[in-house]
Amino acid sequence: MSAADDLIAFLAPKLGTETHVGPWLTVDQERIDRFAHVTGDIQWIHTDPERARRESPYGATVAHGFLTLSLLPCLTEANHPDFFQRNYPGMRLRVNYGLNRVRFPQPVIVGSRLRARTLLKAVEPLAGAVQITYEITVEIEGKDKPACVAEQVVRVYP
Template identity: 80%
Template structure:
């Protein structure tokens, strides 16, 4: 229990604040096509640039919402070297517990750059473990609306 209490004491001053801004990532057609192939979601709005140019309200192909969501580990640098040790002292294991809310307010057009902003939203002790809730906003460079807004939960154990 001490490790959980120590982690909560370490993180509590950061509650409600932006704790990380990730790197920009360009979302190109190759990445979109690879995601379509991996998931079987080959809808033309994602995979047919010529048709999208003429028929899509966006004038181009767009990334799958779930592609944007699947990029969260990269966009938040969740697994960058040293990140775990710096942000979760005393813990040895982090498990993705799931998502509370996911919204895709704006499409990610092919060639756009996106990045994630992370706010520490909640901390909850769970015996020897701690549950952390992050509010993550994936922004699109030059756009007013974000690509994705999500609450992500992790459970950390000593």
């Protein structure tokens, strides 16, 4: 049996289940401003608290949807030192292959706290690798609708 086969056997019983709930993270104006600067998306609804207070339907600035998406490694703790061996035993490398679907059902108002819930959707063997699909839901504390729902695809190599 190969390392890829071992990983599939390890993950198969977890299909369709929630595999991780991350810690809460507060999205502050400094983080929003830094993201705006890096991406060049300086629209006032993100970067001008005074104008947003007056003119935005939310009464405050909101985080970029892509900022929320870019926080997935942090919110899922996917880069934590213990994460890799705990979740992919016997493997040596994980690559972000992409996203199948992303939605932003609810805006993230400055000061909101977010956390991610991860559901294991699929595990597939590939030549020399294993492809894993997760559904990640980014919750906003105190809100019924999530900030983001994304289907992420990763590939793991022995």
